[in-house]
Amino acid sequence: MHLRCGLEPRSLAALAVVLVGAAVLAATHFWSGRPQPVQAPEQVKEAAAARPAAPAPSGPSGAGFLTGPSDGSPPTPASGGRIVVDVSGKVRRPGIQHLPSGSRVADALRAAGGVRTGADVTGLNRARVLTDGEQVLVGLPGVQAAAGGTAGGGGSGQAQDGPAAPVSLSTATVEQLDTLPGVGPVLAQHIIDYRTEHGGYRSVDELREVDGIGDRRFADLRPLVRP
Helix, strand or coil, X not given: CXXXXXXXXHHHHHHXXXXXXXXXXXXXXXXXXXXXXXXXXXXHHHHHHHCCCCCCCCCCCCXXXXXXXXXXXXXXXXXXXXXXXXXXXXECCCEEEEEECCCEHHHHHHHCCCECCCCCCCCCCCCCECCCCCEEEECCCCHHHHHHCCCCCCCCHHHHHCCCCCEECCCCCHHHHCCCCCCCHHHHHHHHHHHHHHCCCCCHHHHXXXXXXXXXXXXXXXXXXXX
C-alpha cells in the first residue's frame, strides 16, 4: 500500500536521514566558523613581563626628577666599593679608616672623629678624592708647607725652590707634586698615574719609569721626595 505522497516508507526514512545529516553538517560548519579568542604564546607573555618599564620623565616638572642633596655633602658613590686609608696626626681617632670609594679627605677626617682643636689645616685640601692605601696627615710639621709650596715663615729660598720637607710619592696630591722643581700639573699627574698602576712607590728610583722624567730631572727630584 503506498502513502498519499507517493513515497514508500523506506524512501521516506532515507530522505529524513539525509535531511538530518545535512542539518547537522550545517550546524557544525556554523559553530566551527564562529570567531574565537586567541591567546598569545607563553614566550610572548614572558617577554612582555620581562620588558622594563619606561623611565619617568627627568625634566623639572616630571615625577621622576631627582634633586641633589641640599646640605652640600658629596653624593654617595654608586659603585659600592671600599677603600682603606690611614688618617694620622691631630685627629681624635687616628688610624685605619674603611670608607666608600669616591670618599674625600673631609670624609676621612669625619670618620677619624674630626680635627683636634688648634690643628692647622690651611694647606689640607679637604675636597680631594681619596685613593686606596693613601695616608692623610693632619697638622704635622712640614706637611702644610709641602701642600702649600711655602715654608712656615714664607720668603725663604727653600720655600721658593721646593717644599720644606720631602714629598711622599705614595700620598702626594697633584698640588703637592707641582711644588717640586721642574714638575708641572701634567707631569704630576703622570707620577700619580704610575702610583695608581703599580700600587704605590717602593723606592724613589721608580721615578725613572715615569713618562717625562729623565736623568737630569730625576737627579733634581731625588733629594726632595721619598717613597
